[in-house]
Amino acid sequence: MTTKSITVDPNVRVRKRTVAGRWSGWVFMGPFMLIFLLVFILPIIYSIYLSLYRNPLVGGQIFVGLDNYLRVFSDGQFLQALGRVSVFLIVQVPIMLGIAMLVALAIDSGRLWGKSFFRLSIFMPYAVPGVVATLMWGFMYGTQFGLVGNLNEMFSWSLPNPLSSDLVLASIGNIVTWEYVGYNMLIFYSALRTINPSLYEAARIDGASEITMVWAIKLPAIRGAMVVATIFSIIGSFQLFNEPNIMKNLAPNAITTGFTPNMYAYSLSFSGQQYNYAATVAIVMGIVTMVIAYVVQLRGMRKDI
Template sequence: MTLQIEKSAPRTEKTTQQNRGKVRLREHLMGWLFVGPFGIVFLALLIAPLAYALYLSLFQKKLIGGTSFVFLDNYVKAFTDPSFLSGSWFVIRFSLVSIPLQIIIALAMALILDAVTNAFTRFSRLMIFLPYAIPTVIGAVMWGFLYSKNFGPLTDIFALFGGTAPNFLSSNLIFIGLVNIVTWQWAGYYMIILYAALQGIDPALYEAARMDGAGKWQVALRIKIPLIAPALILILVFSLIGTLQFFNEPQILRSLAAGAIGPDYTPNMYAYQQAFSLANFNYGSAISFALGGVVFIGVYAFLFFTRKRRSFL
C-alpha cells in the first residue's frame, strides 16, 4: 500500500519521511497503550513472583543464625530429597498413563460425534462436556463419595455379583482412582477442541477420498487425524502442564484416603506443605521454581520436538 501511494502521489523525500516518522511514533505509542495494562499485570504478577521465587530459593532460614545465602543448596537438597523425587516420579508416571488415555477417549468421542449427527449425539456432546463446568475440587469431592465404602454404590453393585468392591481410596488403587477422576474431568473438554477442529475440515476431502475407495476407517485414520494434529498437540501440551502441577484432586482426596496419599504425594503438594504447614518458605519456593522450570523446559522441548515431527504425520 505504501508503494502505491508513493507512486500515485509524488512528493518530496523529506515530507514523506517526516510523515512516516510521525505515523511510526503514533503506532508505537498506541501499540504500547493497548498492550501496556496487560504488560503491567504481567510484570507484577508473573515476572516479579518468578524473580522473587528464584531469589528466595537461594536462601535458607535456620532457627539459630537467621537467614543466610546458600546459593543452590536448596536445589541440591530438592533433587536429592526422596519426597520431591518420589512426587516427581509419581506425576511423570501419572502423565504417561492418564494423558494418552484422556486423548484416546476424547479423540474417539470426537470422531464419533463428527461422523454421526442426530439429536442423540448432540445431546451426548453436551453431557460429555458437562464435567468441564465442574470445579476440579467439586469433581474430586463427588468421586470421593462414589468411591466411599459408606455411601458409594460400588459396594452394592459388586455385592450383586457376590464380589467385594475395589477400594479406589486404598494405596493400591488410588492411582487408578485418580486417573479416572482426571479422565472424567477433562476428556469432554479435549473432545470439544478436537470436535471443533474436525468440523473445520473441508468435506470435499472426504468425498475425494471416497472416490479413491477409502473406507470410513481409512478416512478417519489417514485424513481426519493427521489434519487435526495441531489441535492434538495443543491438548497434549495443556494436559501435560495441568498434570505436572497436579494438586487439587489428591489434596481433596487426602482426607478420605489418608493412608494412600501423603502430604508429599505430588511436588506441588510438597511445596504447599513446606511453605504453609512448616513455614519453610525458602525451600517451598525452591520446589516451586524447580517444578516451574522443569515444566517450562519439558513443554518447550516437546513443542520443539513435535514441530519437527508434525510435518511427517
C-alpha cells in the same frame, strides 16, 4: 505586510506518524503488560530470589546459592512425588486423550444420532468444579458409606477398595479423566470441523473407507490440536493438586502431604514454614514441565513423523 509560507518536509511527517503509531500500540498493550508483569513475571522473579536463600531458626536469612536445588535432587520425598505424577502422566493422559479423540471422531462422523446431546453431556463434567467432582467420586469410592460399599453389601461382593494405597492413584486418574475428556473432545472436534469437506469427497471417489479417511485425512489435519491438548495435559498432570488434596481426608493412609510435588511444596510452605525450599521445588517443577512440553511440541509438529 508579507506573510512567509512554511513548508514541512514530508519525511518529517512520516517519521512523526511512525513514532505516534509505535506509542499508540504500547498504549493499548500497556494494561495487559502491567498485569502480566505483576501477576506472572514478578512472582517468578521473587520465587527465584527465595530459592537462593535459606531461613534458619537462628541467624536470619542466609544466601546459599544453588544449595537448595542440589537438595531437591537428593530429596527422596520429592523424587517419589515426581515419580508418582510421572506415572500418572504416562498412563492417564493417553487414556484421556484417546477417549476424547474417539468421541470427537464419532460426533464428527455425522452417523451418531443426537450428536448435540452427546457433545453437551460429555462436555458438561468440565463445568463441575474439581473440588465438587472429587467429593462426589470420593463418596462413590467409599467402602463403608459409598457406592462400592453398597454394592459389596447388596451382592455380597468384595470389590477392591479404590481408596487403598495401591489403587488411589488410579482412582484420581479416573476423576481427572471424567473431568477433562469433554474439554479435550471439544478441542479435537473444533479442529475436525475446519477440514475442507472436498477432501472427504475426493477420498470417497477414490474408494477410501471411513477408517482410511481417519488415518489419512483427519488425524494428520488436526495434529496441531493434538499437540496443544497434549501440552495442556502434561502441564495439568505435573500441577496435580486439587484432587489428591481433597481425597487426603478420605484416604489419609494412602495420600500423604508429599503425594505430589505441588502438595509437597504447599506443605513445606504453609505447614513447615520452609518458604525458600518450597520456592525451589516450584521452580524445579516449572522447569521440568517446560522442558517436557517443549520436547513434545517439537516432536509433535515435525513433518516427517
